[in-house]
Amino acid sequence: MTILIGKNPTATGPTAASSGKGAQIRLESVTKDFGLAAPAVDGVSLTIEPGEFMTFLGPSGSGKTTTLNLIAGFETLTSGSIYLDAQEVGTLPAHKRNLGMVFQNYALFPHLTVAGNIAYPLRERKVPKPEIERRVREVLELVQLQGRDKHHPAQLSGGQQQRVALARAIVFHPRALLLDEPLGALDRNLRSALQLEIRRIHREVGTTLVFVTHDQEEAMNLSDRIALFHDGRIEQVGSPENLYGEPETLFTARFLGDSTVFELGDQPVTAPLTWEDERWAVDQGTVAQRARSAARTALVVRPEAVGVVRERAQVPQGANAVRARVRDIEYMGAYRTLQLAAGAAGVAGRARIPAADKNYAIGDEVVAWWHPDAQRIVAA
Amino acid sequence: MTTIAPPDDQRTSAADVSTPPARRRRGRGADPTPIWLGIIGALVALYLVLPTLIVIPMSFSEATTFVFPPKGNSLWLYRNFFTGDKWLESLQNSFVVAVLAAVLATAVGTSAALGLHQLRGRVARLIRSVLMFPILTPSIVIATAVYISFLKWHLTGTLTGYVFAHAALATPLVLVSVTSALGTFDATYLRASASLGASPWRSFLTVTLPLISRGVATGAVLAFVTSFDEVVIALFLRSPKFQTLPVQMYNSVVVDIDPTIAASSSLIVVTVSLIFLVALLVGARKQRR
Numbered sequence: 254m255t256i257l258i259g260k261n262p263t264a265t266g267p268t269a270a271s272s273g274k275g276a277q278i279r280l281e282s283v284t285k286d287f288g289l290a291a292p293a294v295d296g297v298s299l300t301i302e303p304g305e306f307m308t309f310l311g312p313s314g315s316g317k318t319t320t321l322n323l324i325a326g327f328e329t330l331t332s333g334s335i336y337l338d339a340q341e342v343g344t345l346p347a348h349k350r351n352l353g354m355v356f357q358n359y360a361l362f363p364h365l366t367v368a369g370n371i372a373y374p375l376r377e378r379k380v381p382k383p384e385i386e387r388r389v390r391e392v393l394e395l396v397q398l399q400g401r402d403k404h405h406p407a408q409l410s411g412g413q414q415q416r417v418a419l420a421r422a423i424v425f426h427p428r429a430l431l432l433d434e435p436l437g438a439l440d441r442n443l444r445s446a447l448q449l450e451i452r453r454i455h456r457e458v459g460t461t462l463v464f465v466t467h468d469q470e471e472a473m474n475l476s477d478r479i480a481l482f483h484d485g486r487i488e489q490v491g492s493p494e495n496l497y498g499e500p501e502t503l504f505t506a507r508f509l510g511d512s513t514v515f516e517l518g519d520q521p522v523t524a525p526l527t528w529e530d531e532r533w534a535v536d537q538g539t540v541a542q543r544a545r546s547a548a549r550t551a552l553v554v555r556p557e558a559v560g561v562v563r564e565r566a567q568v569p570q571g572a573n574a575v576r577a578r579v580r581d582i583e584y585m586g587a588y589r590t591l592q593l594a595a596g597a598a599g600v601a602g603r604a605r606i607p608a609a610d611k612n613y614a615i616g617d618e619v620v621a622w623w624h625p626d627a628q629r630i631v632a633a
Numbered sequence: 634m635t636t637i638a639p640p641d642d643q644r645t646s647a648a649d650v651s652t653p654p655a656r657r658r659r660g661r662g663a664d665p666t667p668i669w670l671g672i673i674g675a676l677v678a679l680y681l682v683l684p685t686l687i688v689i690p691m692s693f694s695e696a697t698t699f700v701f702p703p704k705g706n707s708l709w710l711y712r713n714f715f716t717g718d719k720w721l722e723s724l725q726n727s728f729v730v731a732v733l734a735a736v737l738a739t740a741v742g743t744s745a746a747l748g749l750h751q752l753r754g755r756v757a758r759l760i761r762s763v764l765m766f767p768i769l770t771p772s773i774v775i776a777t778a779v780y781i782s783f784l785k786w787h788l789t790g791t792l793t794g795y796v797f798a799h800a801a802l803a804t805p806l807v808l809v810s811v812t813s814a815l816g817t818f819d820a821t822y823l824r825a826s827a828s829l830g831a832s833p834w835r836s837f838l839t840v841t842l843p844l845i846s847r848g849v850a851t852g853a854v855l856a857f858v859t860s861f862d863e864v865v866i867a868l869f870l871r872s873p874k875f876q877t878l879p880v881q882m883y884n885s886v887v888v889d890i891d892p893t894i895a896a897s898s899s900l901i902v903v904t905v906s907l908i909f910l911v912a913l914l915v916g917a918r919k920q921r922r
Contacts, residue, residue: 327824347827348836354828360821364843373839374829425830 275461276428283333295485311482353422361406368402429461513602547632556603558627723881734799742807790872799860807852814848
């Protein structure tokens, strides 16, 4: 059961993560109703595979943290069931579930030292003393906090405290690791440093990991798969590439990355589309499954797929185009973003142009274009 | 002028860096205490403490009745106290009652504080006010009520009776001190300990209790002292076989006219002061860490 390989961290890939790959977590129609207007979690079904890095992403109040708390056993199910591998744990108290948890505010015990905090789960499990000492040492090495064992939590920085919390949550080889916005209280630089750290530790320990965040960049950086929450339900589950490149709904398209959105109303998505006085071709491969049966649809296109020209004659053959006015220009270092007002309605759009391109000024009339295979037609 | 200004600016900013802002603010904000205020304060303090301290010189008196100012210099009152059966016995009774009442009140008061902390809302406020009754009700009313009901249950003049009555009196004090300790207690700690495999009882022992220990200890000391010097209920519950030190002292003045009370009072003053002093010092040391 040596899950922690502290001696040679770089040499261990996901496959070297050893016997305990972590449990499969299966949610079946999980519902939590606090007695408010709408249930906080409403019939969520999801299978998290052993060893997977799954992120629950969503705006606040979307049910992602409540779902995590239901898995951890901090909240009771209104209905549905939760399985860890084959075991139904829906009614099992939190302390018998054997799941590691990391909290946003760290929740380190202030009366115990770093070593005392990390040893806590081992003491509760009556692990013999020499082994506790060895495992605390190993896990401190894993989170790169050697020599801090005698410190009290209050003497450490926020980032260090969160490493201790992480160490405490993995030292007892839990069946899965649950992290509730663990980087929410840290500043930007520390966040990205700890993101790397969490990814490395996940690779080395190889446990199933459920990560809650409202930060879409963080979700895309870290995850194997993302479950996007919206109003207590899962809007879409998939890899970061899948959610960004093939959103099913307008909510998904808007939540991950920037997009320009053209409302299409209820027109059929099989024929060429009309938007104001423009006519656009449809690549059937870009029509989302849910858009085919949806009452209303929308066309979305990412800024990096949008090109800008002066005259309609310059638009490449077969591309869809719309006239637009430059509202603003943002210099982003590596590139420039043109903020556009498209069509008569002045729909807010974005186009990414090279940083060196200084040909446009605010107020210019331009034509924005994109290839039909770069757009996406989603349920609105 | 313009060439001089920049170095001037620099000098002030350097001074800013060298003086810690906290100390400077305190120096500017707090005026020195005026002398007349100090004198009034000292007089009020004397007024409060002097009557208590007067028993100490009295306890070394040679006289066989109460004489003030005390005459002579002798320890015979102390000899009286420590050799007389009734004094030692009532001291022992008081001590046993106070310890048991403190234990009971601490257990009940701490449980109540924990429960009410989780309950919150209007119900919790209502229960909290009800639990404060023993502090607000005049002790003679409580004493009468206790006497009437304990007569029926044959608890007057028994150790059990004293312990129950005193524990009820002291519970609100424990409730208050533990509640204030819980004010800074973060409930996430209990989620953390549960996720780490600790049952609710283990979580209480290893996380909650250490973090509220000062509140619990303060409550226990207050409960002990409350019981130790309680006299009104004790007067009602006394029997020839069982009485506490305050009742014995009351008797010694009213019935026996025995100056040994001066020795016992001094002992109580010194003991209680020591208990609070130790509690204060331990508290201060914990806070520093």
